[in-house]
Amino acid sequence: MAEPPVIIWEEEVKSVLRYMDLVPRLEDALGKFSRRDSAAVLQPVRTAVPLQKHSGFMGLMPTYMENDGVLSTKFVCYYNRERGSTLPAVQATVVLLDPELGNVKAVMGGEVITAMRTAALLMAPGAEVLAILGTGRQALSHFNVFTEMFSFKEVRVWSRTKEEVARFVRSAGGGVRGCGSAEEAVRGADVIVTVTRSTEPVLFGQWVKAGAHVAAVGACRPDWRELDDVLMQSAVVYVDSREGALSESGDVILSGAEVFAELGDVINGTKPAEREKTTVFKSLGMGVEDAVSAQLAHPGGFLDHRLKAARSQSRTLQVQHGAHQDDRHRGAVMSDLFNPLQQEHGDWISVHGMAAAFLLEYNAIKKLSNKPGKRLCGSHYITVHFLLTFWLGAVTELITTLTASSNTVFRPRCVRAEHSRTVLRSVTVCSRGVRSGVGTPGPPGPVSCNF
Ligand SMILES: NC(=O)C1=CN([C@@H]2O[C@H](COP(=O)(O)OP(=O)(O)OC[C@H]3O[C@@H](n4cnc5c(N)ncnc54)[C@H](OP(=O)(O)O)[C@@H]3O)[C@@H](O)[C@H]2O)C=CC1
Numbered sequence: 001m002a003e004p005p006v007i008i009w010e011e012e013v014k015s016v017l018r019y020m021d022l023v024p025r026l027e028d029a030l031g032k033f034s035r036r037d038s039a040a041v042l043q044p045v046r047t048a049v050p051l052q053k054h055s056g057f058m059g060l061m062p063t064y065m066e067n068d069g070v071l072s073t074k075f076v077c078y079y080n081r082e083r084g085s086t087l088p089a090v091q092a093t094v095v096l097l098d099p100e101l102g103n104v105k106a107v108m109g110g111e112v113i114t115a116m117r118t119a120a121l122l123m124a125p126g127a128e129v130l131a132i133l134g135t136g137r138q139a140l141s142h143f144n145v146f147t148e149m150f151s152f153k154e155v156r157v158w159s160r161t162k163e164e165v166a167r168f169v170r171s172a173g174g175g176v177r178g179c180g181s182a183e184e185a186v187r188g189a190d191v192i193v194t195v196t197r198s199t200e201p202v203l204f205g206q207w208v209k210a211g212a213h214v215a216a217v218g219a220c221r222p223d224w225r226e227l228d229d230v231l232m233q234s235a236v237v238y239v240d241s242r243e244g245a246l247s248e249s250g251d252v253i254l255s256g257a258e259v260f261a262e263l264g265d266v267i268n269g270t271k272p273a274e275r276e277k278t279t280v281f282k283s284l285g286m287g288v289e290d291a292v293s294a295q296l297a298h299p300g301g302f303l304d305h306r307l308k309a310a311r312s313q314s315r316t317l318q319v320q321h322g323a324h325q326d327d328r329h330r331g332a333v334m335s336d337l338f339n340p341l342q343q344e345h346g347d348w349i350s351v352h353g354m355a356a357a358f359l360l361e362y363n364a365i366k367k368l369s370n371k372p373g374k375r376l377c378g379s380h381y382i383t384v385h386f387l388l389t390f391w392l393g394a395v396t397e398l399i400t401t402l403t404a405s406s407n408t409v410f411r412p413r414c415v416r417a418e419h420s421r422t423v424l425r426s427v428t429v430c431s432r433g434v435r436s437g438v439g440t441p442g443p444p445g446p447v448s449c450n451f
Pocket residue numbers: 078083084088089090114118134135136137138139159160161164195196197198199202217218219220283284285286
């Protein structure tokens with residue numbers, strides 16, 4: 001008999017999913033999708049069931065990845081809420097099934113998955129000014145991932161409600177300029193993200209700087225728009241799915257714009273990323289993105305130990321978002337990369353490092369004590385003890401991080417840090433300064449467009 005399904009709540013999904021794990025899987029999934037190999041990805045266009053009475057629809061997003069043994073569907077309810085409503089626009093649930101038996105293996109909250117997988121597709125290396133139109137849930141996830149991955153000189157935000165702009169600026173913790181109009185936000189921006197529930201254009205081509213990249217995330221029905229015809233017809237248009245765009249995107253359908261490529265085509269190298277031109281990525285969201293995200297968070301999957309840890313500890317592990325300081329990018333990438341490495345591999349190396357430290361200390365003290373006429377005691381002992389444990393602790397942590405990130409036999413898969421945080425804690429406190437000197441690793445490769 002099949003096991004009963006596991007329920008994974010939003011908080012747990014949030015605690016296990018990280019961009020560093022998600023980004024390469026999304027990249028792989030989008031590439032597979034665009035090859036149109038039905039054994040790699042089978043994903044029909046979303047079925048939308050109108051919820052007329054509530055100004056919304058329920059989207060069904062099934063996906064089968066035969067080669068990977070992943071079968072899933074997302075149910076997503078989207079509502080065009082009344083202005084000022086505090087109810088969420090998107091509610092989602094992802095169901096993972098066993099493709100052979102057909103039983104449900106897991107049911108998980110789909111809002112974090114939706115927010116993270118949507119934002120993770122949009123990258124913009126080298127851009128200096130980011131403009132976000134909209135201040136809701138997607139606006140925040142896009143702000144988080146963009147500012148984690150890239151160092152913008154300026155971030156501007158606009159939404160039609162002044163108070164919402166002020167709230168967004170406050171919650172972003174500084175470094176964001178609230179704008180009084182969409183035009184003010186957009187003029188001169190290198191990257192523009194539209195994340196509104198608008199059904200009419202909010203972004204006009206005449207405002208958009210030549211060579212800018214637009215990530216258009218809202219307007220997901222065939223008669224809804226966020227971008228005007230001028231922009232759609234003058235830009236090079238990328239989509240996540242051609243079929244999806246031609247049946248669901250008002251911006252594509254009503255403007256008559258030509259779809260140049262799917263993101264997967266760029267990943268596969270069959271179509272170029274036209275970096276010098278004005279580009280639009282029209283995002284609608286795909287089931288395969290939810291499938292790989294859910295597979296990541298699923299028990300028994302790649303992040304199983306994080307899920308177990310999150311469940312067994314009263315506190316949950318945190319998805320690190322950038323500190324709102326000048327070094328936000330560096331800090332966020334550092335913590336995103338090093339915390340998991342340390343969590344996964346740190347104990348084993350730290351325990352050995354501490355043992356080595358004590359051995360060295362023992363030998364040093366023995367040697368000093370054996371010198372004719374010398375006896376090591378009192379303050380001398382404390383000095384030697386402090387210097388050795390402090391600095392060796394710091395060096396141990398450095399070695400931990402570097403070893404865990406290497407691809408050698410010194411990276412045992414069985415190592416899990418959750419067993420003995422107490423051992424790590426002292427070392428971590430000692431070596432915080434040393435850690436920040438390890439050097440900034442590059443951010444994970446852009447999922448896709450790399451515009
Ligand atoms: N492509 C994808 O994969 C996904 C797309 N989406 C889409 O992203 C968009 C944002 O979703 P989400 O952040 O969850 O929604 P929220 O309700 O949290 O935020 C919506 C934002 O849009 C603004 N807005 C609403 N109506 C208008 C309008 N007529 N003109 C200008 N601004 C408006 C709101 O401003 P105010 O506060 O003033 O109302 C608010 O800032 C939606 O269109 C949704 O369909 C969502 C998930 C995935």
